Amino acid sequence: MLTVKDINVYYGAIHAIKGISLDVAEGEIITLIGSNGAGKSTTLRTISGLMKPKTGEISFEGQSIVGVPAHKIVSKGLIQVPEGRHVFANMTVMENLEMGAYVRSDKDGIAKDLEDVFKKFPRLQERKDQVSGTLSGGEQQMLAMGRALMSRPRLLLLDEPSMGLAPLLVKEIFNIIKEINESGTTILLVEQNAKMALDIADRAYVLETGRITLAGTAKELQNSEAVQKAYLGG
Numbered sequence: 001m002l003t004v005k006d007i008n009v010y011y012g013a014i015h016a017i018k019g020i021s022l023d024v025a026e027g028e029i030i031t032l033i034g035s036n037g038a039g040k041s042t043t044l045r046t047i048s049g050l051m052k053p054k055t056g057e058i059s060f061e062g063q064s065i066v067g068v069p070a071h072k073i074v075s076k077g078l079i080q081v082p083e084g085r086h087v088f089a090n091m092t093v094m095e096n097l098e099m100g101a102y103v104r105s106d107k108d109g110i111a112k113d114l115e116d117v118f119k120k121f122p123r124l125q126e127r128k129d130q131v132s133g134t135l136s137g138g139e140q141q142m143l144a145m146g147r148a149l150m151s152r153p154r155l156l157l158l159d160e161p162s163m164g165l166a167p168l169l170v171k172e173i174f175n176i177i178k179e180i181n182e183s184g185t186t187i188l189l190v191e192q193n194a195k196m197a198l199d200i201a202d203r204a205y206v207l208e209t210g211r212i213t214l215a216g217t218a219k220e221l222q223n224s225e226a227v228q229k230a231y232l233g234g
Contacts, residue, residue: 007056089133100150
C-alpha cells in the first residue's frame, strides 16, 4: 500500500533522514520505534507531504506522492494524526470532527462515521459541545484520532499517540488503535513506548539518527537483545 524508497530529507544543512526504505501492506500495523530525535516524526511528515525529500521515492497505492500537496494526499485517504494532537482549540469537539470530513460530501456516510467515532470514543459524545482547548490531554488525543477517522483513512499515520498520557489512558488508546485496524484501516505508528507498540504491531522498524538499523516482525524485535536493551528496559 505504501512504499518508501531510499529517501533523504534535510532541515537546511542537517541531514535528518538518511536513505531510509520501508513498506506497509494493506491491513498491517507497522511501527517505527526509536529514541527522541531519531527522525520518526520527520519520516511521517515527509510521507504526508508536509516535507519534501531531497531524493528518493514515496508511493501510495502504486502512485508517486512526492511533491503532491498535503491536502491532496489527504483526499487520497492517507491521513496523519500529528504529534502533540493539534486540535482546533477554539472550536467545539463537534466542529473539530466536522473539520475531519472537509474533503467529503456524502452526508449519510459522514453521519454514519460520526456515530462510529462516538461509539469508539463515548467521552467525545459527552463533550461534543465543549470547546476543545478545555479537554484533558487524553480527550484531545481521542479527538485528534476521531477527527482523522472522519476523513475515512485508508492508511492512518499516528505520531506518538501515547505522549504525555497516564498509563491507563495509554492502554485505552492502544486498544482503540487495534480496533481501528481490525475494522479495516492500515496503520503506520510512530511511538516511543516501544513495548506497547510492538505488542500490537505486525512488523517494526528501528530508526536511529535518521537510519533504519533493524527491521523484522514485531516478535523478532521484541526478542532482539539490542531492542530489549535500548527500548524495552531489558
